[in-house]
Amino acid sequence: MRLHCELYNAGLQERIEAFRKAGISINYYDQQNALPDIKAFRPEFAPLGSHALQQTLRRLDLAMQAFFRRAKAGESPGFPRFKSAARFSGFSYPDPAGWKLFQHGRRGATLRLGSGKDAMMMRARGRHRFAEFQLNDVTISRRNGQWFASVTLRVADEACAREREGNQQRGVDFGVTDWATFEDGTRIENPRFLRDELPKLAALQRQRECKKKGSCRYRRLTKQIGRLHKCIANLRRDFLHKQTTRLVDTCAVIATEELKPKNMSRSAKGSAETPGKRVRQKAGLNREILSASFGMAHQMLAYKAVEAGTRLHLVNTRQLKPSQRCCACWELTPKTLAERTHVCQHCGHTMPRDQNSAAVVLIDAYTIPEKDTTGTVVAARRKPLARQRARPRSKTRETPTTIAQAI
Numbered sequence: 511m512r513l514h515c516e517l518y519n520a521g522l523q524e525r526i527e528a529f530r531k532a533g534i535s536i537n538y539y540d541q542q543n544a545l546p547d548i549k550a551f552r553p554e555f556a557p558l559g560s561h562a563l564q565q566t567l568r569r570l571d572l573a574m575q576a577f578f579r580r581a582k583a584g585e586s587p588g589f590p591r592f593k594s595a596a597r598f599s600g601f602s603y604p605d606p607a608g609w610k611l612f613q614h615g616r617r618g619a620t621l622r623l624g625s626g627k628d629a630m631m632m633r634a635r636g637r638h639r640f641a642e643f644q645l646n647d648v649t650i651s652r653r654n655g656q657w658f659a660s661v662t663l664r665v666a667d668e669a670c671a672r673e674r675e676g677n678q679q680r681g682v683d684f685g686v687t688d689w690a691t692f693e694d695g696t697r698i699e700n701p702r703f704l705r706d707e708l709p710k711l712a713a714l715q716r717q718r719e720c721k722k723k724g725s726c727r728y729r730r731l732t733k734q735i736g737r738l739h740k741c742i743a744n745l746r747r748d749f750l751h752k753q754t755t756r757l758v759d760t761c762a763v764i765a766t767e768e769l770k771p772k773n774m775s776r777s778a779k780g781s782a783e784t785p786g787k788r789v790r791q792k793a794g795l796n797r798e799i800l801s802a803s804f805g806m807a808h809q810m811l812a813y814k815a816v817e818a819g820t821r822l823h824l825v826n827t828r829q830l831k832p833s834q835r836c837c838a839c840w841e842l843t844p845k846t847l848a849e850r851t852h853v854c855q856h857c858g859h860t861m862p863r864d865q866n867s868a869a870v871v872l873i874d875a876y877t878i879p880e881k882d883t884t885g886t887v888v889a890a891r892r893k894p895l896a897r898q899r900a901r902p903r904s905k906t907r908e909t910p911t912t913i914a915q916a917i
């Protein structure tokens with residue numbers, strides 16, 4: 511890690527000085543071609559493996575490119591920094607050369623970095639579920655004083671497949687009060703890991719404010735805060751993995767809104783001329799929106815759905831407006847965020863708000879051709895007819911009308 515960090519900083523310095531003193535722009539290939547000379551002069555770099563060293567230089571190149579791209583686009587990016595060993599996040603082997611993974615049954619694995627007498631053997635926790643695989647790459651990183659190895663394997667598509675237990679068709683509405691609400695009214699409570707730990711977090715941060723910056727005590731508290739954050743993140747990720755796996759395992763069709771947490775959690779602060787209203791309240795809501803981590807949930811749902819052969823239908827929220835549309839008559843009833851019950855202005859249909867929108871997205875999943883599940887067009891949708899709605903309940907859930915009836 512220390513040597514990789516040194517290489518990164520040296521590469522950055524070379525680029526800066528070459529430009530300052532001679533007006534030359536040094537690119538990635540110039541630096542890559544200098545690697546053999548570096549290894550001849552500093553033999554301790556040799557056992558790290560040439561591909562891993564190249565990857566570190568490539569990272570530097572990416573940082574520079576990102577800086578110039580953003581500067582060109584009129585943003586105000588920070589220039590790539592020299593990194594201390596503590597700030598340096600890690601390094602990687604971009605291909606199967608220079609490392610190896612040995613798995614011991616169910617007990618864990620050993621990772622070997624380098625080869626010959628310079629090799630480093632490391633015990634690692636965790637295991638994979640594949641009988642046949644090829645190693646692809648490995649990234650070594652350090653966070654909060656702990657080391658992590660992230661290994662990518664190349665496996666056949668069939669090996670990734672998940673066995674599905676059920677063939678349900680569910681509409682889901684993700685929210686802050688209840689993490690998920692289904693079209694039949696069942697819900698999954700939001701565990702609110704962050705909110706439970708907030709007093710503890712605030713206490714630690716308050717304590718740290720009383721300490722001299724950079725002192726032993728300051729650093730000790732920083733470490734404790736980092737550990738608490740990591741603990742919350744672990745709880746959250748565990749919860750999300752369990753819930754999304756269960757959803758995908760039991761459903762053949764999952765319909766939900768395409769959420770944009772970044773837009774939803776935009777600050778209400780406004781500008782100096784037009785200050786926003788209820789900024790503190792919105793900040794609290796934003797914290798909860800981000801803590802419920804819908805973005806992560808959607809990513810997990812997306813890849814797990816592919817593995818299980820589940821159809822994930824993502825509704826375009828702007829076009830469909832599931833929280834305002836009535837699942838019985840498909841008309842819009844405007845509501846504020848505080849109104850938790852849907853009472854239709856047109857047909858009088860009454861239902862909890864989240865359940866109604868879950869039902870709407872499920873109906874939407876069946877109103878467009880199966881091929882195109884990325885977006886929806888409201889104008890092209892058939893409206894259920896009044897006559898059809900009055901028919902007796904049906905068990906088959908195939909057309910929009912029958913779903914609306916069943917609900």
Ligand SMILES: [Zn+2]
Pocket residue numbers: 836837838839840841854855856857858859
């Ligand atoms: Zn209605």
